[in-house]
Amino acid sequence: QISNLINRGVDAIIINPNNQTALNPVIQEAVDAGIVVIAVDQEVSAPGAINVVIDQTEWARMSARWLADQLGGAGNVVVVNGISGHPANEARYEGVKEVFAEHPDIQIVNEVNANWDQTTAQQRMADILAGNPDIDGIWSQDGMAEGVLRAVMASNLQEWPIMVGEARAGYIQLADEVMQERGDFPVYGVVNPPGVGASGMKVAIELLRGNELVDGSLTGPFNNSLYVPIPGEVNQENFTERLSEVEGRPASYVLDGIITNEELAEFFTEDVQTVGMVQ
Template sequence: MIERRTVLGMLGAATLVAGCSSRAGVGRGIIAIIMPPYDNPFFRAQAEASRDRAKALGYEPLMLVHDDDASKQSEMIDTAIARGAKAIILDNAGAAATVAAVRRAKAAGVPSFLIDRELNVRGVAISQIVSNNYQGAQIGAEAFVAAMAEKGPYAELVGREADTNATIRSEGFHAILDQYPDLKSVARQSANWSQTEAYAKMESMLQANPQIKGVICGNDTMAMGAWAALKAAGRTDVIVVGFDGSDDVKQSILSGGIRATVLQPCSRQARMAVDQADAYLRTGSTGQPEKQLVDCVLIVPSNAAKLSNFDMRA
């Protein structure tokens, strides 16, 4: 049986591709847009922003979903090369596992422009546009410390261990949290960016540590899973802080649930990547360094209403 997220990814890809049909085959060639599964709204927002910007610039978007599978991603990069793609926009399936495929595309004359997740080498992709995860984690941790009144036992839900972002965010959290001796880490587990896993991990952590006062999460999907488990246990007194800036967490913040999140403006980064691909294809240069960090924004009740689809409205 095909896994649920794969099915959702296929359906999401079909929906996004359907949106390209009016421009298909017209204009300046194909840009391949290769993303993780669309059942995560963060990745869907990136895909939509990339697609829309590519269409606006006259390209035909080729929408592909790698399901966080490096082997499948490699096949999709080969597909992009075979289809004659002018460029690849990629949120990759592993910092190390992706390098060979991106290098292969480069050798074939197809430049890659990465967003969200970086490679562990430079000089293979043309651009790597990522959120300043360390800075974002620090401002999220500062909000968490304030909500915790600088003391009490807390738990941490960490993202997928193979993802560089998971490590950077956890390090950023602890650069702040570890300065407060009265904050006590009592549990730390990976929930692989998954809401379902976060729910189960939160249940087990709460059973083992019923005194938990707060939970800091490496992304909003895990924060939503943790919050659902806490609500089911009657523990809405527990402070939860997330990371991403999803609309689901925005609604929770506005209704007095999750305390805060950190917006990484993925839609803007996706548009930046397409703009830089276009500039590179036209002029041979993006005018920017390869590695580009985009600062994150703390989202709390006072500014949450301005958040929409991983962007801040003016």
């Protein structure tokens, strides 16, 4: 498909890759043809591409810090990851391990992959709880926290572990049900914005205008990434507001965020002019 776009002579290509290197040859073809190539959500190593992404490692650190604080720096923790070997998955898990390494009394007693699937996460968590109910905390990536919560709800545990949540409608709505039934229920989830695609579009528009990136703005493991701000979180303080945002939404709906023009301008040497784009 990218080759077809190159042949059509498009000005820019925005991709959401599932591998850091697989598309490098065709990306280089596009760059050699003078096409602006933006990778969103997942970083690629192709030197001619520009990644417009959140910092996945910091995204995971945020919830790991919360969990460590909730546990008082000690406890047995289960980690529910996504797809083993996927770059985003590995970057997130590295962030979690970094945080827990600062707390020697936090032990990861089990780590499973649930492939960013709620049903799989529920099954894997149910299996773990059946064999090891003495768990103090659960850290899970987004796309799985609702499944983890459902497994805990069905486990009949006398005392629930503290769980990292997610900024998705299904989890938020289910957490509200739990609060109504149990009273106090700690919640925390970090937004992983689908709107990073629109943020990538805004960057592409500026590059097509001839606006140049500020020296040093490209960072990351391949020195070709623009890290856009992580747009927020779900927590105890803003839960009511976040719940209203997902009212009537399907379970798969994700809280979102798009880079503002002010944030965009920090990357470029000239004023930005994203006429008609979401602010």
